Amino acid sequence: MDIVKYKPIGVVHSPFKGGGGIPRQAAGAPDVAAQIEIFNEYIEGLTDLDGFSHIVVIFHLHLVQKGSLKACPPWDHKEHGVFATCSPYRPNAIALSVVRLESIERKILNISSVDMADGTPVLDIKPYIPDLNPTKAIRVGWLEGKIKDMNKSKSGER
């Protein structure tokens, strides 16, 4: 199949300058504030976004050099298929986070609950609509009972 190409629509400015110490989940970093700077040509697309309390950010994990088909979370010590994990070391270094949208100042989105490194290229932003999420008969496989450990974990920790 053809290679898929995307042009970043913006960039993250965050306190996480390197690869280490980044929360592994947005939900585990409620107090972390950051900005998304939307590039000038896309500002018009932000109209009405300020009515939403949370947004889904799709971004490229630009610090990841190489993917893997297996992942071993530091708080689990067992190897899993990468598609059954949130590991950043995936065949395509693509990630999504639901973050809180605090305010919008023209091209700057002030966000909190952030797990993104400084300089992260942003590919898309969508409104977060919890009513679309499934709520019945959910099973979370090997993660059952381990969500709290996952939220406490940061990158670079083993």
Add this chain to the structure above:
Amino acid sequence: MDIVKYKPIGVVHSPFKGGGGIPRQAAGAPDVAAQIEIFNEYIEGLTDLDGFSHIVVIFHLHLVQKGSLKACPPWDHKEHGVFATCSPYRPNAIALSVVRLESIERKILNISSVDMADGTPVLDIKPYIPDLNPTKAIRVGWLEGKIKDMNKSKSGER
């Protein structure tokens, strides 16, 4: 910023052969069944995925020719910034759906609640973990009170 490139890890086989008639949201299509065929080189990454009832599928909207910065949902009749909508006509034609994972047979994921066209390139699969989603103080802006209309809508309808 540099162009971001991804190589599809799989392809969707679904009953929606063209651009019309596709449910606009996975949540609006609980009875629609489809398959994701994972390409051979990525099969190892599926290990342990079968424990999850739902998965997040990130995919490329390959039928979309051109993006726009404004979108006018057919059930709303008002224009909004595209990042405040789920319109497929976005600067980057990238989408995500939470679908039900019915079973896995080697390289085939049998899924339901599907809003993807046949032939859709799949970029990534992640486990769906509802405990990571925000639940407090949610506002959904212009979509308030309109979620049901959105779920009933299909592509090509005006």
